[in-house]
Amino acid sequence: MKKRALLSVSDKTGIVEFARQLEELGYEVVSTGGTARTLQENGIAVTGISDVTGFPECLDGRVKTLHPAVHAGILAMRSNPEHMAQLEKLGITPIDVVAINLYPFKQTILKDGVTLEEAIENIDIGGPTMIRAAAKNWQDVAVIVDPADYDSVIEGLKAGELSRETKFRLAAKVFEHTAAYDALISNYLRKQMGADPFPEELTLTFEKVQQMRYGENPHQNGAFYREIGKATNTLAAAKQLHGKELSYNNINDANGALDILKEFGTEKPCAVAVKHTNPCGVGIGETIHEAYLNAYNSDPVSIYGGIVALNRKVDMETAEELAKIFLEIIIAPGFDEDAYERLAKKKNIRLMELPDCAKPNEPGTLDMKKVVGGLLVQELDTKLLGDELKVVTKRAPSEEEMEQLLFAWKVVKQTKSNAIVLAKDSATVGVGPGQTNRVTALDLAIRYAGDKAEGSVMASDAFFPFSDCVELAAKHGITAIIQPGGSIRDEDSIKACDEAGIAMVFTGTRHFKH
Known part of the structure; x- marks a missing residue:
């Protein structure tokens, strides 16, 4: 029996040569729409999908492969005599190779000015159905969704038959592909309707940028993935x-x-x-x-x-x-x-x-942290200050001190907690990051600053639970402090500032970063 291959691709990279080599191996090439035209224009004999189904394409091409003559040909188990007898009775030819990549939904939604109607029209229905069917029957059908796999498939077929390992790998790739495709659609539609960004079931999709030589340490494997979108201000861009x-x-x-x-x-x-x-x-x-x-x-x-x-x-x-x-x-x-x-x-x-390296992140961008057995998801911290800055000490900061306080506040926001930042003359002079208590973070910042601590200002990413940080700051000549406020002991810190002549400002916004 002549073998049959079904080819229907949006990305036509390599498809002509792939079809030509299948034809040389004795395969009947079945195709649809634009793929069929491309192959015919390049001298390849093509059987139209309507010749297989006996039914015309309809609804502007929305329905063409959703037919028993296609799906029975893909799903029939060759080792099952009843399946093969039914195919013969129904006059259906088995389909042995399926090469399909899906409507370009991602490319569509990344275009400027795309409408919801355009996006919806680029949701593939028949394609995912066929490749999922072929992947389910992987023992008998070679299914290809990535043009990069064409050469290895042809090599295997020329050698006589694709190995079970190759066919299983190709099948697994299908479900990775359709899962990512559906997740992209789901996330796009959720954004269009302004839905809760934290659904009951969260499915995400990313594209691999590179395989790492190793992860955080040489004994760990690692890779870098890119979020799908139009962000031009991220490292992935x-x-x-x-x-x-x-x-x-x-x-x-x-x-x-x-x-x-x-x-x-x-x-x-x-x-x-x-x-x-x-x-x-x-x-x-x-x-x-x-x-x-x-x-x-x-x-x-x-x-x-x-x-x-x-x-x-x-x-x-x-x-x-x-x-x-x-x-x-x-x-x-x-x-x-x-x-x-x-x-x-x-x-x-x-x-x-990176031309847009300093462009701010969009509010509402999701920030994620993997923990063993789960995923923490939150909105990215894009807020800098609360509703208003509040001077809580008898002495208000000078104009210069306020400028330096805001400078330090921007830096401490992105420093690992507990964090203290000292700044002077539009530069950091001491950074105390990631400590288990705040006074140790300040002590570390002061040690880094040395003589530069004198006359500097201080930013703290969270409130002072005690007055010890103020007392240490006063000892080293720090003149002004910016912090969120909100401790039950705020008055202790305010009093210590007043006694030392230090100006202190509350922001009303905490910036923990772990």
């Missing part, structure tokens, strides 16, 4: 211009650098240096060169081997400074040609171009 492949830790740290950079936007030149997801230096200035020097001088030791994110194009003057130390990654909107050539002389540095 960055273009790598130079350097070796990014590692798991590189990506995690670089994301932390971008989070801080976004807090400052593009109003003034800003430079952010990050090590192990925490800032080790943040600075703003009149030029990007000045901003970088402010960030570098915040902590010249910790920045070594770190990641730098800049919200301005890198010029030669800044490149010369960046080139003086070892850095893992530099992310910027772009690089002047001479600046790029200077930095590219350093073999191991990664240069990343």
Whole structure:
């Protein structure tokens, strides 16, 4: 009996050569619509789907493959005599190869100005039904949804028959494909109707960007996946211009650098240096060169081997400074040609171009954290301040102090909790991240700051449970404090500030980051 292949693809990459080789192997090629026309135009004999079903395509092509002559041909188990007898009685030819990729729903919804009607029209019905049927009957049917698999299928068929291992792998790939396809549709429709972002059943889909050499440590496997969407300000949208492949830790740290950079936007030149997801230096200035020097001088030791994110194009003057130390990654909107050539002389540095690197994240964006056995989901923390800043001490901050307090507040928001940030002259001078108590975080920040603590301002990501942080700040010459407030002991801290002449402002907004 002549073998039959059903080909119907939206992505026509490689389909002509695949069909030609199937034809040479003695397969009858059955096809539909645009795929059939493409194959016929390239000299391949095609049996139309209506010739198989005995029924015309109808409803603008919505119904063409949803027919027993197709699905029985796919689902019949060749090892079951009753199945094969029924096919013979009904005059149905088995279908041995199914190559289908689905209507381009993703590409449609990513287009600017797409309407709901256009999106709905690009929801495939027959395609998923056929490939799921073929995958269910994987022992007898080779099903291909990815053009990258055409060559291996042809090689196997030329050798006589596809192995069970290959057919099972292809079948599993089908269900990965349809699960992602349906999840994308579901999430799109939920957004269109403004539904609760936290449904009873949450199904997400991501695209693989790269396989990692290893994960957080060399004994862990890892990979990087991209969220499907039009976001142009995320690391997944960055273009790598130079350097070796990014590692798991590189990506995690670089994301932390971008989070801080976004807090400052593009109003003034800003430079952010990050090590192990925490800032080790943040600075703003009149030029990007000045901003970088402010960030570098915040902590010249910790920045070594770190990641730098800049919200301005890198010029030669800044490149010369960046080139003086070892850095893992530099992310910027772009690089002047001479600046790029200077930095590219350093073999191991990664240069990343991301024009929208400082563009803020959209409110309502979901933030997720995997825990063993579950997933924590929340809205991304895109809020900076509460309804109003409240001066709670007898002395109000000066205009300069307030400017520095807001600078420090932006940085502490993106520092791991418990977090304290000291700032002066538009730069961080001491960062105390990720401590189990707040006074230890402050002590660490003061130690990093050294003599620079004198005259600096302090930001705390959460309230002070006791007055000990204020007392330590006063001892080291810190002049103003910004914190959420809300402790039952707020009055103790306010009193300690008044006694020391420190100005303190409450934001009404906590920024834990774990």
